[in-house]
Amino acid sequence: MAKRNRNKTKPTNQQNRAKLSTELVEQYVFKTRQDISKWRIAENAIKAVEFPMSYLLYNLYDDIMNDTTVTSQIENRTLEAISANFNLRPKGGDIDVELTEELQNAEFINEIIRQIVYTRFFGHSVIELDWDNTTGENNLKTTLIPRQNIIAKKGWFHKNYQDAEKINYRELQEYGTWILEFGKNDDLGLLNKIVPHVLFKKFAQSCWSELCEIYGIPPRVMKTDTQDPQALARGKKMMQQMGTAAWFIIDSTEEFQWAQGVQTNGDVYNNLIRLCTNEISIALNGAVLGQDTQNGSYGKERAGQDTLKKLVMADMALVEMYMNTRVMPALARIGVVPEDYVFQYEIAEDTEELWKMTVQALNHFTVDPEWVKDKFGIKITGERESAMPVQQQNLSADDGFFV
Secondary structure (H helix, E strand, O other): OHHHHHHHHOOOOHHHOOOOHHHOOOOOOOOOOOOHHHHHHHHHHHOOOOOOOOHHHHHHHHHHOOOHHHHHHHHHHHHHHHHOOEEEEEOOOOOOHHHHHHHHOOHHHHHHHHHHHHHHHHOEEEEEEEEEOOOOOOEEEEEEOOHHHEEOOOOEEOOOOOOOOOEEHHHOOOEOOOEEEEEOOOOOOOHHHHHHHHHHHHHHHHHHHHHHHHHHOOOEEEEEOOOOHHHHHHHHHHHHOOOOOOEEEEEOOOOOOOOOOOOOOOHHHHHHHHHHHHHHHHHHHOOOOOOOOOOOOHHHHHHHHHHHHHHHHHHHHHHHHHHHHHHHHHHHHHOOOOOOEEEEEOOOOOHHHHHHHHHHHOOOOOOOHHHHHHHHOOOOOOOOOOOOOHHHOOOOOOOOOOO
C-alpha cells in the first residue's frame, strides 16, 4: 500500500523544492583540547540574545560523544525505542498489517525515531525528508540537519555556521511536510549536564597515563663532564641506544633530585574516573547499571533496570506523540500513509509475571490451551492423568507387604 501511494503521489517538480541539506557548507572541525572554560564560552554563545551561536556547544557535544560510557548509555535508551514493535492503523480501525510490516523495516522510520529520542540528549532535532533514487526505488530517506547550523530559538538555518547569512526555515513552505522539527527551542539536552564529568574523566585518564609513563618507565640520568664535547657526545649516543625511556645528561658537579609528592599508585585518578562514570550513568539512565561489581547487588541492579525501563517508556511516549502530531500528517501529505492513520507501540508483556499468574490460576480455573500456546509457545496435547489418591485406595490389613 505504501509503495503504491508513494509512486502515485510523488511530485514531478521536486527539484524546485527548497532543500536545506543541499545548502550546507562543509566545515573542517579542528580538534583541540576541551576544558571547562571553553564549555562556559560555548554555553554563553548559544544563550546570547541577539546573535546566538550553536556550533561551539554542539562541536563540544560531538567530542564528548566519543566517550564510551556516554555512547553506551545513550544507545541503551535509543535502541529500545527503535527495536520496539509498533502498529499503524486508522483511527478507531484495525491494524494495517501490510503497511506496518513495510514501515517497521524502513530505514527512514528508524532514523526519525532515533532523532526524536536524541532530543532528550541534544535538546532538539531538525530533519529533512527526501526521495532516495540511489537504490532504483522511490524510497524516502531521512537526513539530519547538523545542529551546528540550526539556531532553534530563532528559527535560523546557517549554510555556513560561522557566517551571518541565515534562512528562517520555519517560514519555508516545506516546513511541516518535508522539514520536521522535534524538541524544545531553549533546551540544551542532557549532554549539557554531563559535559564537566566527561572533561574531568578525560583529564584523569590523561594524568593517569602520564603517571604510568613516569613511574612505569622512569627516566635515566647520566652525569658527565658537559664541557668535554667528546664525553658529551659519547654520553648522548649511549643514552639513545639504551631503550626508549626519557633521559637527560647533567654535569658531574650538578645535583638532581626527584620531588617527593604524594605516594600513589593511581587510586586518586581511578576514583575520579569512577565518580565521573557514575555521574554520567545517573544523568543518562537514572542509575548506575552493570559497572560497580565490587559494591553491587542483585537488588540494586534490578532497581536500576526498573528505572531505565521507566525512562524508555517515557521515550516511547515521546516518540508516539511526535509521530502522531507531526510525522504521520507529513507522511500522509507526501503520500506514504493514508490520512488519519495513527502510530502506536505494542505494549510488551511481562511474560515471567504472566506465567506465575497462569500457574496460580491452574489450581482454581481451567486455562485455554490455545491461549497458553500463543502466549508461551507451549503445545498442550491433553490433560495429564493423575494417580489415584492414597485415601481413595482400598487397603486392608490382610494385604501383605509384597504383592
